[in-house]
Amino acid sequence: MNLQKLLTGLAAGLLLYAQTGLGSVWAAVPPDAPKDVKHILGFYYGNGENILIRENNGRLELLYRFAESDKAFGGANIYPLTKEHFDAYLMTEAGPMSASEAKVRFERDPDGYGIACRVGGHTYSRYFFGQGVGERAKAFRFPAHTxxxxxxxxxxxxxxxxxxxxxxxxxxxxxxxxxxxxxxxxxxxxxxxxxxxxxxxxxxxxxxxxxxxxxxxxxxxxxxxxxxxxxxxxxxxxxxxxxxxxxxxxxxxxxxxxxxxxxxxxxxxxxxxxxxxxxxxxxxxxxxxxxxxxxxxxxxxxxxxxxxxxxxxxxxxxxxxxxxxxxxxxxxxxxxxxxxxxxxxxxxxxxx
Missing domain, CATH: 3.30.1380.10 (Muramoyl-pentapeptide Carboxypeptidase; domain 2)
Structure with missing residues (x-):
């Protein structure tokens, strides 16, 4: 294959990539997160605030939303967490004029499920949604009929x-x-x-x-x-x-x-x-x-x-x-x- 044909083929592939919009599809599938990590992922609430803990390519992130109407946390601020040791992390917020740090610690129940998240001096309680890895609540059911x-x-x-x-x-x-x-x-x-x-x-x-x-x-x-x-x-x-x-x-x-x-x-x-x-x-x-x-x-x-x-x-x-x-x-x-x-x-x- 000559150079011109190679370049033409690459250009066609890039055009298809752009037209289909399958950017995330073309990327390699991320590795699975460990089970102990999955058990602390989820929704936490307290102090009139809501936070979300998620995993992103091997690292935990804390998402803080300002509006309860933001159901999907799409507009939330994202703070990466640096692991210090088991269930203990450091959250750093850096800006052009200042920077701050806060300790983030998780509490688990005897079965290993995260039940609370402490951020600095604030404690947030876990809300369990339903069945699944990391969720100990029962599957949703409407009230039963006879x-x-x-x-x-x-x-x-x-x-x-x-x-x-x-x-x-x-x-x-x-x-x-x-x-x-x-x-x-x-x-x-x-x-x-x-x-x-x-x-x-x-x-x-x-x-x-x-x-x-x-x-x-x-x-x-x-x-x-x-x-x-x-x-x-x-x-x-x-x-x-x-x-x-x-x-x-x-x-x-x-x-x-x-x-x-x-x-x-x-x-x-x-x-x-x-x-x-x-x-x-x-x-x-x-x-x-x-x-x-x-x-x-x-x-x-x-x-x-x-x-x-x-x-x-x-x-x-x-x-x-x-x-x-x-x-x-x-x-x-x-x-x-x-x-x-x-x-x-x-x-x-x-x-x-």
Whole structure:
């Protein structure tokens, strides 16, 4: 290959890099953080203030936010911590006119979980969000219903009629998700291991619009060189299931889901998916910043906490999905809508 061809090839590669915006994807995946470090990462509060401790490429950082409305800590000040010895660090704040230092120490419970962070003379208590490495709280569940109550709710949802206005638009041709080569189907609402604590579906089969399935196949191919594949947690959801979920919600938490009688769910169209990643080498699902359906700060797509590896994998997923026609949302890092500008019709077709 002559020099001109080499330069032309490099220029083309740089152009593709710039056009796709996959800067974080091209970087090497960060190494995993040790478990003892993960056990002190998280959200701490006290003195009317909130701080976040995260790992960033082998080093701890303290993030201080000024506005509680900054849910993802995107505008927080970042202070690197220099380790002195186990659970003892030094935080240095340097400026053009002055500099200051503060001792940062962590307290753990007998199981090794961080429960407090002392910064100088101030103590911040740990708030646990949910299950996961470093989080000792139980997985989120809505208040449980009895078997008899679920039977009544299912009957009520099955008898409900989807509003005609929701049927307007392009009706998707649904295909089985297993037709997408390499994708893993882990239907979270087919079993009881979900936020409702009960299965909402009568089958573990997941369907989706054929256009969305074709796009997921491209995502799968794109991810393979990085060593990852897609895990599909949810896809098409019949309108009656959205109605069931809404009926099952406590009265004071009805706003957590879109009203099925006025707006419906994007999942009713077959063009919305909830996805994560799995390792091609091990077949295991990767560790993300938060769990599925975890109503916490960690669910935000731009959440600044966790480990560098977790954030990398979350961003790899998002950037690759959006490269092939999907659009993510800020509230849930796992949720994506295919071709959101299309007026997809809501469907109420039972999956068998």
């Amino acid at each position: 078997a008899e109550e679920w039977t009544q709710l299912r009957k009520q949802a099955a008898e409900a009629v989807m509003p005609e206005m929701l049927a307007a638009g392009t009706a998707a041709q649904l295909v089985d998700a297993v037709t997408v080569a390499g994708i893993k189907v882990d239907s979270r609402y087919a079993l009881a291991d979900n936020c409702f604590g009960a299965p909402l579906y009568t089958t573990s089969k997941l369907m989706l619009a054929k256009e969305a399935a074709a796009a997921l196949a491209k995502v799968q191919q794109h991810l393979a060189p990085y060593g990852y594949g897609l895990v599909l947690w949810d896809a098409y959801r019949p309108w009656s299931v959205s109605k069931l979920a809404s009926l099952a919600l406590p009265v004071n938490q009805k706003g957590m889901l879109d009203d099925p009688d006025t707006k419906g769910s994007a999942h009713n169209t077959g063009a919305a998916v909830d996805v994560s990643l799995y390792s091609l080498a091990t077949g295991e699902q990767v560790e993300m910043v938060s769990g599925f359906d975890e109503p916490s700060l960690r669910q935000f797509a731009s959440y600044a906490g966790g480990t560098a590896r977790q954030r990398y994998l979350r961003d790899l997923l998002r950037e690759t999905m959006e490269l092939y026609g999907f659009k993510g949302i800020e509230m849930e890092w796992w949720h994506f809508d295919y071709s959101p500008s299309t007026n997809w019709a809501h469907l109420n077709v039972e999956v068998r």
